[in-house]
Amino acid sequence: QKEVEQDPGPLSVPEGAIVSLNCTYSNSAFQYFMWYRQYSRKGPELLMYTYSSGNKEDGRFTAQVDKSSKYISLFIRDSQPSDSATYLCAMSDGSARQLTFGSGTQLTVLP
Amino acid sequence: EPEVTQTPSHQVTQMGQEVILRCVPISNHLYFYWYRQILGQKVEFLVSFYNNEISEKSEIFDDQFSVERPDGSNFTLKIRSTKLEDSAMYFCASSEAGVAGGRRSGELFFGEGSRLTVL
Numbered sequence: 001q002k003e004v005e006q007d008p009g010p011l012s013v014p015e016g017a018i019v020s021l022n023c024t025y026s027n028s029a030f031q032y033f034m035w036y037r038q039y040s041r042k043g044p045e046l047l048m049y050t051y052s053s054g055n056k057e058d059g060r061f062t063a064q065v066d067k068s069s070k071y072i073s074l075f076i077r078d079s080q081p082s083d084s085a086t087y088l089c090a091m092s093d094g095s096a097r098q099l100t101f102g103s104g105t106q107l108t109v110l111p
Numbered sequence: 112e113p114e115v116t117q118t119p120s121h122q123v124t125q126m127g128q129e130v131i132l133r134c135v136p137i138s139n140h141l142y143f144y145w146y147r148q149i150l151g152q153k154v155e156f157l158v159s160f161y162n163n164e165i166s167e168k169s170e171i172f173d174d175q176f177s178v179e180r181p182d183g184s185n186f187t188l189k190i191r192s193t194k195l196e197d198s199a200m201y202f203c204a205s206s207e208a209g210v211a212g213g214r215r216s217g218e219l220f221f222g223e224g225s226r227l228t229v230l
Contacts, residue, residue, distance in 0.1 A: 032217070041223070041224075042223055042224075043115075043202050043204075043221030043222050043223050043224055044154065044202070044221050045221070046218045046219065046220075049217070049218065088153075088154060090154075094209075098144075098156035098159060098167055098169070099146075099156060099219065100156070101153050101154040101155070102153065103152070103153040104153065104154075
């Protein structure tokens with residue numbers, strides 16, 4: 001079983017749609033959860049950072065963590081064509097310096 | 112806005128050759144990392160570096176790999192004898208603190224990557 005599983009997509013939605021991106025994980029030691037956005041041929045860029053179960057909102061983005069189910073989500077409201085990118089979930093147990101990434105979901109928002 | 116810079120953006124090399132990838136982390140950051148991403152696959156951790164020494168490394172980071180911070184500003188990744196399977200995008204990252212440092216100080220800032228092609 002992979003440590004972090006993420007649906008690779010591709011996911012295509014019309015502009016203005018609500019997008020839901022998800023990851024599951026198997027390592028119960030993970031405490032820190034992040035969502036990164038990666039545009040083509042660029043490095044990952046941090047979108048959201050959470051360390052507890054529940055929801056965290058930042059503008060059009062909401063990160064949700066359910067540690068009991070080992071499941072995290074990123075919701076994008078009022079999606080825009082500029083949101084078209086690959087979205088990576090990443091996790092850490094905090095004691096380590098490293099992040100464990102999901103495989104990424106490729107999102108296209110159509111104008 | 113401060114950023115992590117990497118050179119070269121693309122390097123093509125022959126199998127068995129040595130390659131050095133260079134990175135300039137953000138100036139006040141203390142933690143440095145190398146990750147790689149093989150085309151179509153996930154971003155994988157290679158090594159982290161703090162206080163002039165390796166703090167963690169993955170199974171990928173074998174004896175063919177080494178890192179160095181030669182002059183207080185650059186952070187380099189050396190691959191001694193490249194193999195075909197080393198072809199990937201290599202990302203350097205830096206952070207003020209470790210991952211547990213919170214959103215502001217624990218955030219990893221990634222460079223744009225160095226694409227390595229081994230023929």
